[in-house]
Amino acid sequence: MRLALITLFVLIFSQFGSARAESEPQISVPNMEVHHVWAKPNYGPNSAAYFMLTNKGKTPLYLIEATSPLSKRVELHTHIHKDGVMKMRKVKEPIEISPGKTLTFAPAGYHVMLFAMEKKLKEGDKLPLTLIFKDGTKHPVIAKVKKGSSHDDHRGSH
Numbered sequence: 001m002r003l004a005l006i007t008l009f010v011l012i013f014s015q016f017g018s019a020r021a022e023s024e025p026q027i028s029v030p031n032m033e034v035h036h037v038w039a040k041p042n043y044g045p046n047s048a049a050y051f052m053l054t055n056k057g058k059t060p061l062y063l064i065e066a067t068s069p070l071s072k073r074v075e076l077h078t079h080i081h082k083d084g085v086m087k088m089r090k091v092k093e094p095i096e097i098s099p100g101k102t103l104t105f106a107p108a109g110y111h112v113m114l115f116a117m118e119k120k121l122k123e124g125d126k127l128p129l130t131l132i133f134k135d136g137t138k139h140p141v142i143a144k145v146k147k148g149s150s151h152d153d154h155r156g157s158h
């Protein structure tokens with residue numbers, strides 16, 4: 001009886017563990033957490049990646065760059081409304097994340113733009129990315145490739 005209870009407990013606990021896995025942070029250091037890292041399948045040669053970054057420290061974080069071995073040109077982008085049209089724009093200044101705040105990279109907002117990829121991403125692929133901060137720290141993450149909802153297709157032009 002006791003063994004059965006323990007087995008049941010282990011089963012429930014491991015189920016819980018696997019359900020949580022996707023939202024578990026990929027970066028978990030004293031001053032930040034990064035989770036929900038994902039990328040779009042390619043539409044043409046380019047793709048875009050997204051994540052959520054929480055500043056758990058007491059000073060602002062500044063994201064300045066992202067890199068990937070699958071793209072020679074990676075830029076941090078955002079969308080702006082100009083003359084009634086939504087356009088992508090390269091972010092030249094560091095992206096500040098205040099203490100306690102979470103910054104969400106998402107379709108139609110901030111995104112990591114990957115140009116001229118060496119390999120087309122398809123659903124289920126994994127895309128390695130490195131996030132680089134103003135203080136020189138670099139954090140590797142793996143984006144899971146999946147489709148977003150249809151309205152947030154990343155088809156903007158440059």
Ligand SMILES: [Cu+2]
Nearest residue numbers: 077088111113
């Ligand atoms: Cu872009």
